[in-house]
Amino acid sequence: MNFIQRLKGPAGVLFLAVLLINGVARAQDFGSLSIADVWTYAERRLTNGQYQEALPALLEVLSRTRTSTDDQLKTTAQTCRFEIARIYYQLGDISSGMEYVRDYLANDPRPQERRALGMLAQGFFEIKDWEQIIELYGRLMEYKDLDPDVLFKMNLLAGQAYFQTKQYEKCLEPLRKVERTTEDDRIKGICQIMVARALVELQNWEQLYAWVVKVNRTDRRYDISLNLTLMQGAKKLYEEYEYLNALYLYRMVLPREVLQEFAAKRIEKLEARKVGTNSDLENNQIQGEIDEINQALEVLKDLAPYEQEVTFRIGQIYADVKRYYEGLVLFEKLYVEAPNSEIGDAAALQSVMVFRAVKEFDRSEARILKYLEEKPDGIYARTMLSLLVRDHLVMQHFDRVIELRKYVYSLPLDQTDANERSTQADLHYMLAFAYLQTMEPRLSEEQFSTLLDSYSDSVQAPDALYYRGMSFMLQANYESALKDFERFQAENESNELYPESIFRAGVCLYGLEKIDDSEAQFTRFIENYPNHPVVSEAYSLRGDIEASKESTTADPNPLDRAHADYRKAIDTAVMPLQASYPAFQAAKTYKLELRWQDIINVMNYYLDRWEDMADVAEAIYWIGQAQIELDQLEDEAIPAYVGAIMRFGNDPERQGVDKIISELVNIADRYLSNDAREDLIVQLRVKMANIEDGREVLRLRLQVAMALLEGEDVATGLATRLMDQLEDLSITTPGSLSLMCDVAIDTGDAAQMQRLSDYFIEHFEDSDLLWHAYKARAINCMDQKKYTEVLQAVEAAQGQFGVENFMGWAQLLKAHALFEMKDYELAEKEYNMALNVPAWRGSVAAEAMYGMGECHLALADFTKAHSFFQRTYLQFKAYDNGDWAAKGYLAAADCLMRLNEKEKAVSTLQAMLEDKYTENNPLAEEVRDLLKNIGGQ
Amino acid sequence: MSKVYFSAVLAGLLLTGISTQADPIAAKITIGNKTSDGYIVMRKDDLITFRQIGMSSGAISYPVDAIKEIYFPIKVNGDSIKQMQENRMYEELAATLELALKPYMEYSDLPTNLAQYQGVLMELYYKVQDYEKTMLYASGLVKDDRNKELQRKAIVFQGLALLGAGRMDEAEALFGEQGWTEELPDDAPAEDLYITAKFLKMKQDYVKAIETASKIIAFHSQDSNWMIPAELLCAEIYMDMAKAKSNADFLDSATEVIREISLLYKDSDEASVAANLKLKVDAMREELED
Structure with missing residues (x-):
């Protein structure tokens, strides 16, 4: 039993009573008091919380008992040591307190050993000696039944110590325990944040996420250090491509102003609490928390905008x-x-x-x-433009790509920036392709040239060289094209376009009429690249070359080689167009040799190979042609034609059907009796009556076929009605369009000429009947005095149809336009050209001759003019009811008058009136009046 | 449903049995600035007869207009309610609350403390897709402007219930009044964005719908009340877009959302719905591939 315990007995009570009666000694003056008195004094002050006042007394007791060997006094000394340590801790003098704790632990007995260890740990915490805390923690954890307060405190201290020494795994358990059990919000927060940070360091994302989700349901989510921890963790995850995990954390990060606002409110509340508290300890704690928040705010303030x-x-x-x-x-x-x-x-x-x-x-x-x-000078301007252009190119919005050209040239370009230059080169490349697709080869050539001149180091440069060659080729500038293809071959042997460049060079040589070289090039291509996608075209073109050769003794059968090439072209074709060209070329060449059965065979071969993808209508047309020649007209050819019309007639793209209709009319005209013709018309009428709804294209085609079979007047009548009634031209085909174009020309209907020709040219650019459209366009332009457009239309028509027998109008219009443009010499030349085409003998030649006279008249060369007018009435009186002859007479007479040869003029006019071809011409009346006036009658 | 709100309600509940009807009803009535304990003896039209405890004068009738507030001691078993909530026994929970409120329903049109319970019922009925009952409670709460937050929530649930019930014209009229048909700014309240997204989805304007719903995900990620339903809505809209545009990429988007719901909100109602959606996504994917 120690001294204190003895005091509690009866004697002690008496003793205390004496003390009380005698009053208490003054604090500082312990020298005269007994140990018991001093101890009592100290105890009373401890009970009242007057730690400062108790301290001297305890020190006094300790000084008197520290060396004692008496058990009771030793216990007293230990108690004093413990209490002194506690007081120093309370007063914030940790180092002094620790001294006494150490002293306590170094002596016996130590009933408060665990608490003392806890206090020591607390002391180490204050001086941040983490290792010591950890050691003490280890010692304490060996005790069973630790006081809950001690356990709590040690977990808190140890958790923090582990954290501070970066032993993150070990800090988790103690901190979690504290977090679970404490009701002190501040401590809870500290633990939550430390656990979060430890999990970030451990990269234990699963646990971190679950932890943070829990924490975020409280006001802890506004904690600045927690937010910084989340950002740190998220950044690490993002850098390791753990996007989803990064996302989870990023989503929880709050904006700076929200954190600042919450922190400010928290400080306000804490300041209010400070005012309301008397306890120094609590005051210090509150201030500590305020300081921490302010520190965190400073960190936040200094942080770059996140x-x-x-x-x-x-x-x-x-x-x-x-x-x-x-x-x-x-x-x-x-x-x-x-x-x-x-x-x-x-x-x-x-x-x-x-x-x-x-x-x-x-x-x-x-x-x-x-x-x-x-x-426009933004970092991503060019990149975005490139994306936009590419998208439109992929979607085949070529016009839109071209519209974006202005940006290609207007965006500022840093020539030293390799990426920018690369993107710019790409833009020129894409723009060039858009021009190619919209058939503007001159402009595509310009873009490719820019690329080659200014970005020769770009990845697009090699291909640009090839495609510039293509651009030249499309402009029929074969020489420049050939140069590009040859240069391409020299510089780019491993490029995937290399084989094609060989083929294209062959095409250029063909265009330059270097036929032998062209043939050799195609042969080279065929031999080296037998499986290339365009080898079929090489065969076709080589076949054309062979077909154009004259048969000689040394080489009697070039057409055989041509046919072999055409057949190979059909065999190697990878798309229908590649097959149809050689097939029909073969048919044409067989036709020249009158090999009708061969035509049938090659057409069947073509159809077997390509089936529904073949141009069946055209093939049937050729088969029909051959069957007619083989006298299989009514049994084979006509039924085949009618069958093809019914089968394919509803597809406006099947232009072979119009060809078949024309041929059917032609056959009817040449071979069928009136009855047979009538039967055919009836047959078509029956078929038309049975057409289902929705097959309007076929219906119209049959109408056209019947009208043509019934005669020109009926066809003209149909065309006139169609012109008036058809607002939507989508059901028309070349057959009906050509009829309407002709009627529009005859009636001088400018609006219709434009509407019909525009539609026809836009939708059926490959049609054999397209010349009707060009004629309508040219005449319309002529009527409107748009002579340049006339020449353009004529050029397009002649480019496609040359000097076919139906193309005389084009040559005449060309000459007329030049005449109107006062280019009389060129006009005369063009008129003269018309005279040289045998197929145009007749009206066309008459008009041409007359035109030449007019040219010389305009040039005031009356003698020459007279001679052409004279030739007109001498050579062409039988044509056009003598109109040209009559005009020739009048014009010749006029020339003679200008040459002051009145008598000859009068003779000329009189000759006209006596000429049976012109005596009744409408101009004869005018001539009679003229003769009266000049006294020649 | 607001878990925070609901738990606050639960925290206020007492641990007793359920009260019975027919007797005078215990209540605390506030008239002017004075609050009195007593019993409501009866109600006749717009008059309430109240007997104050400790007053010898007997029962006094008051016009309902004069009553500022009535507080009823509603008795429910907090523990069992919590358990039902955790076990997602929403229908049972609603029935329990209905029973608890039954004695007081005669006074539900007056300013009482029934409102908070009615709010809970409103959300519960919406959860179990009983839209008529949702609207019944919502329409009452809409008229009570003592709690602006609850009032606003009631308008939102009214709109949601109209949509759920397929009453599109009425929904559209309500949405028009509230501005839920327009493009909302980024800082619009989460519930406004949610309901507008639903409206746009209904109108098959999927692009605007998903953009609106995405604003909740993007700008209200801390709002657990609306984030989870918004995630689910995003998944549904992406599925609609996949079907409308025959674009399987949007099924990938939906799959991603579903995956996130399953990971983030493991034991929620939405996670169960999401699991069912996953099956539908798989079926749609097969169709699109065909």
């Missing part, structure tokens, strides 16, 4: 995992918030990428254009 980066990263993550719109709204927000910053620029680009990913190309374009207008 909100935008976090927003951008979250946006990127969403976009990467295909949550496109979630990403989009973030990018859009950033762009609005910070349009003039790098991150704003990047957000704009990302928005565009998202729009493209979800195929909202309109919005992508709107964003890009907005950016280009607002920031």
Whole structure:
């Protein structure tokens, strides 16, 4: 029993009573008091919380008992040591307190050993001696039944010590225990944040996420250090491509102003609490918390703006995992918030990428254009333009690509920036392709040339050289094209376009009429690249060369080689067009040799090979042609033609059907009796009556066929009605369009001439009847005095149809236009050319002759003019009811008058009146009046 | 449903049995600035007869207009309610609350403390897709402007219930009044964005719908009340888009959302719905591939 315990007995009570009666000794004056008295004094002060006053007394007791060997006194000494230590801790003098704790632990007995160890640990915490704390923790954990307070405190201290020494795994358990059990919000918060940070360091994302989700349901989510921890963790995850995990953390990060606002409110509350407390300890604690918050605020203040980066990263993550719109709204927000910053620029680009990913190309374009207008010198201007151009190119919006040309030239370019130069080269390349696709080879050539001249080091340069060659070729500039193809071959042997460049060079040589070289080139191509996709075309062209050769003794059968090539062309074709050309070329050459059965055989061969993808109508046309020649007209040819019309007639693209209709009419005219013709018309009428609804194209074709069979007047009547009634030309085909074009010409209907010719040319550019459209266009332009357009239309027509027998009008119009443009010499030349085409003998030649006279008249060369007019009435009186002869007479007489040869003029006029071809011509009356006036009658 | 709100309600509940009807009803009535304990003896039209405890004068009738507030000691078993909530026994929970409120329903049109329970019922009925009952409670709460937050929530649930019940014209009229048909700014409240997204989805304007719903995900990621339903809505809209545009990419988007719901909100109602959606996504994917 120690001294204190003895005091509690009866004697002790008496003793205390004496003490009380005698009053208490003054604090500082312990020298005269007994140990018991001093102890009592100390105890009373301890009970009242007057630690400062108790201290001297305890020190006094200790000084008297520290060396004692008496058990009771030793216990007293230990108690004093313990209490002194506690007081020093309370007063904040930790180092003094620790001295006494150590002293306590070094002596016996130690009933409070665990608490003392706890206090020591607390002391180590204050001086940040983490290792010592950890050691003490280890010692304490060996005790069973630790006091809960001690256990709590040690877990708290140890957890922090482990954390501070970066032993993150070990800190988790103690901190979690404290967090679970404490009701002190501040301590809970400290633990939560430390656990979060430890999990970040351990990269234990699963646990971190679960932990943070829990923590975030409280006001802890506003904790600045927690937010910084989350950002740190998210950044690490993002850098390791753990996008989803990064996203989870980023989503929890709050903006700076929210954190600052909450912190300010928290400080306010704490300040209010300080005012309301008397306890120094509590005061210090509150101030400590305020200081911590202020520190964190400083860190936050100094932190670079992070909100935008976090927003951008979250946006990127969403976009990467295909949550496109979630990403989009973030990018859009950033762009609005910070349009003039790098991150704003990047957000704009990302928005565009998202729009493209979800195929909202309109919005992508709107964003890009907005950016280009607002920031032509923006970091991503050229990149975005490139994306836009590419999208339109892929979608075959070639006109739109061309419209974007202005940006290609207007965006500022830093020539030292390799990426910019590369993108610029790409833009020129894409623009060039758009021009190629819209058949503007001169402009595509210009773009390719820019690329080759200014970006010769670009990846597109080699291919650009090839395609510039193509551009030249399309302009029929074979010489320049050939140079490019040859240069391409010299510089790019391993390029995938190399074989094609050989083929194209052959085409250029053909265009330059270097036939032997061309043939050799095609042969080279065929031998070296027998499986190339365009080898069929090489065979076709070589076949054409062979077909054009004259048969000689040395080489009697070039056509055999031609046919062999055509057959190979059909065999090696990879698309229908590649097969149909040689097939029909073969038919044409067989026709020249009157090999009708061979025509049938090659057509069947072609049809077997290509079936429904073949131009069946055209093939049947040729088969029919051959069958007619083989006298299989009514049994084979006509039924085959009618069958083809019914089978393919509803497809306006099947132009072979119109050809068949023309041929059917031709056959009817040449071979069928009236009855047979009538039977055919009836047959077609019956078929038309049984056509289902919706097959309007076929219906119209049959109408045209019947009208043509019934005669020109009926056909003209049909065409007139169609012209008036048909607003929608989509059911028309070349057959009906050509009829309507002719009627429009005859009636001088300018609007219809334009409408019909435009439609015809746009939709059926390969039609054999297209010349009707060109004629209508040319005449319309002539009527409107648009002579340049006349020449263009004529050039296009002649380019396609040459000097076929139906093309005299084109040559005449050409000459007329030149005449109207006062280029009389050239006009005369063109008139003269018309005279040299045997197929145009007749009206065309008459008009041409007359035109030549007019040219000389315009040049005031009356003698020459007279001679042409004279030839007109001498050579062409039988044509056009003598109209040209009559005009010739009049014009000749006029020339003679100008040459002051009145008598000859009168003779000429009189000759006209006596000429049976012209005596009744409408101009005869005029001549009679003229003769009266000049006294020649 | 607001878990925070609901748990606050649960925290206020007492641990007793359920009260019975027919007797005078214990209540605390506030008239002017004075609050009195007593019993409501009866109600006749717009008059309430109240007997104050400790007053010898007997029962006094008051016009309902004069009553500021009535507080009823509603008795429910907090523990069992919590358990039902955790076990997602929503229908049972609604029935329990209905029973508890039954004695007081005669006074539900007056300013009482029934509102908070009615709010809970409103959300519960929406959860179990009983839209008529949702609207019944919502329409009452809409008229009570003592708690602006609850009032606003009631308007939102009214709209959601109209949509759920297929009453499109009425929904559209309500949405028009509230501005839920327009493009909303980024800082619009989460519930406004949610209901507008639903409206746009109904109108098959999927692009605008998904953009609106995405704003919740992007700008209200801390709002657990609306984040989870918004995630689910995003998944549904992406599925609609996949079907409308025959674009399997959007099925990938939906799959991603479903995956996130399953990971983030493991034991929630939405996770169960998401699991069912996953099956539909798989079926749609097969169709699109065909």
